Amino acid sequence: MQNPYLELKDLTIRFGHGASGVVAVQQAEFAIEEGESYGLIGESGCGKSTILRAIAGLNPHYEGRILLDGTELPKQRGKALFRKMQMVFQDPYASLHPRKMVQNVLIEPLQIMGMDRKQERIDAILSDVGLDAGFRYRFPHELSGGQRQRIAIARTLIVEPRLLLLDEPTSALDVSVQAEILNLLNRLRRDRGLTYLMVSHDIAVIAHMCDRIAIMKDGRMLEKLTSQQVRSGAVTEDYTREFLAASAPAVAREAAQAG
Numbered sequence: 001m002q003n004p005y006l007e008l009k010d011l012t013i014r015f016g017h018g019a020s021g022v023v024a025v026q027q028a029e030f031a032i033e034e035g036e037s038y039g040l041i042g043e044s045g046c047g048k049s050t051i052l053r054a055i056a057g058l059n060p061h062y063e064g065r066i067l068l069d070g071t072e073l074p075k076q077r078g079k080a081l082f083r084k085m086q087m088v089f090q091d092p093y094a095s096l097h098p099r100k101m102v103q104n105v106l107i108e109p110l111q112i113m114g115m116d117r118k119q120e121r122i123d124a125i126l127s128d129v130g131l132d133a134g135f136r137y138r139f140p141h142e143l144s145g146g147q148r149q150r151i152a153i154a155r156t157l158i159v160e161p162r163l164l165l166l167d168e169p170t171s172a173l174d175v176s177v178q179a180e181i182l183n184l185l186n187r188l189r190r191d192r193g194l195t196y197l198m199v200s201h202d203i204a205v206i207a208h209m210c211d212r213i214a215i216m217k218d219g220r221m222l223e224k225l226t227s228q229q230v231r232s233g234a235v236t237e238d239y240t241r242e243f244l245a246a247s248a249p250a251v252a253r254e255a256a257q258a259g
């Protein structure tokens with residue numbers, strides 16, 4: 001790849017020291033092109049969220065290098081980087097302040113970034129995430145889970161980032177709402193030329209959303225595949241085959257037939 005947009009080089013992240021210490025991520029590497037959607041998948045505790053948090057600047061205690069648009073990111077991030085790169089969290093119930101009206105949730109990032117035309121931008125972003133202008137005046141308790149996640153997505157996109165870090169963005173939602181939010185994210189990526197790095201333990205979600213996928217195990221990237229390879233079962237590692245079998249019977253059947 002000539003000019004990757006996001007690149008990890010030899011990323012290692014430890015928590016604690018000595019015998020009680022944990023190596024949560026070991027020598028993780030990948031390169032993602034602008035406009036691409038890349039997925040990290042693996043069992044609980046394999047290190048997926050730890051990678052996202054380091055990229056987002058939420059944990060500066062890592063070894064290795066993280067590059068955005070060819071430039072190594074500093075461990076302490078400034079405002080300009082938060083404008084380029086935003087994170088969507090798993091739980092839309094926890095991520096919105098209960099006493100803040102939607103318009104205040106949305107105006108805050110615009111104020112922090114010193115952006116103009118605030119009211120116009122709020123109306124436009126609500127419409128982009130499929131909510132009418134009346135949602136400005138609602139409080140989080142007046143919203144469904146799906147509507148909350150739409151607001152959380154609007155809050156990240158209102159500053160016009162180029163990269164979204166998506167940490168299990170639908171796993172706290174009802175199954176019926178999950179597909180709606182995934183389709184919304186796909187449409188927004190297409191319309192805005194966004195780059196996504198998405199974490200999930202659900203292979204169906206990752207295969208639907210991502211062009212390329214890294215399977216993680218015990219902090220390592222065990223195998224890297226295209227979503228087409230996942231669907232056709234063209235995997236090389238036994239662990240990947242077992243993981244697919246456990247998480248998605250239909251995908252696993254194809255993998256077993258191919259494999």
Ligand SMILES: Nc1ncnc2c1ncn2[C@@H]1O[C@H](COP(=O)(O)OP(=O)(O)OP(=O)(O)O)[C@@H](O)[C@H]1O
Binds near residue numbers: 015023043045050
């Ligand atoms: N702040 C922390 N302090 C100590 N250990 C941590 C911390 N954060 C994560 N870990 C450990 O690092 C490892 C990787 O955790 P991580 O949350 O990245 O996994 P994950 O794959 O995202 O799992 P999940 O899907 O459950 O979120 C685990 O062993 C976890 O216990």
